[in-house]
Amino acid sequence: MKRSQHIDLPEKMNALFCEAYGNYQNIQVKTCPLPKIAADEILIQTVASSITRADSLMRSGTPKFGRIILGWKKPKQPMMGTGFSGRVIAKGKDVSQFDLLDEVFGETATCFGANAEFIAIKESAVVLKKPVFLDHQSAALLCDGPVTSYNFLHHHAQIQKGSSILINGASGSLGSAAVQIAKAKGANVVGRSHSKNKAKAFALGVDEFRAYDLEGKFKNSSTESYDVIYDPAGKLRFDDAASQLAPKGKLLSPVLSMGFLRDVICTRLFSQKKAKFEATGLKKAAEIKTMIAAILTLIEDEKLFIPIERAFELNEAKEAHRLIDEGKKHGNFVLAFER
16 A cells, blocks of 8 residues: 555544543443544554553552543543554644554553554654664553653662662563563662562573562561662551661652642652652653663663563453552553554
8 A cells, every 4th residue: 555545534533431420430441533633743553552550540549649630520531552563544734744554653642542443643743764673562651661660760769780679579560561661771670570580580680589468568678778779569568668778769650649749749848769660651742752662772782671461452451440549450451453
């Protein structure tokens, strides 16, 4: 098919919706009109999109202060999903960076709508041409675990050769990316996960492994100290981690609760050891694209890969969210669209 050739588009599409805050039972697959594109937008036929723990938190409306952005009583944007990969099938008259049939990937951020057969997005948003060495399912997940972990380890932790880091949840979607990024930067990496994930953690590159099911509560589990403790799932509080942080060590987490917010404020005012949080997805598109470029270099150099635990079809998405709600997601979930 020539790139200049007209592409016939359907009038309707299927998409994943959550119109009320709550558990996975609130999720529905609905048929809706194709999104209309503005002059500066492209229309993408989705090949794969992400299903993440962050999606489940937004779907449940927790923590509640996040509803200031998401919608106080119900989601302002009921169509779900952020990470995507697919191909351009229509473009607005002002679009200059993309052509028809270009393979692209990125994230929709707080606009959501990526768990759908078609996505409309501005060309100035987080959308890039997909390199040939990256498959669609991995591309759809790149803006979740890899970008978030790169942001924390590169910008907040400033990981470098010889740094010591403990990754709590080293076999999960964010943790697996963090292990590889930290190793690529020359850090000494200790992975902490369930004992059944020991082989997986070593395959990712950890130098040492700690099994949380064998050592008990984190606070009293070790006399070691680390420059950085990265806690992707938000399981730790500063009081739990302080004894295992170096004198100017940092506890980093992309999950914000009221308790962790207090930790962030109190350590900023009163402690050399810090608790830090950031919502990576709210950063400017240019900043996220810079991080994506660094991650693509790691992937091309075979220093990072994105392990996929399970792929789901659109009508199985509720099952994926059930597994997340029940704590049974231990890696990357992806939504695969039949083509």
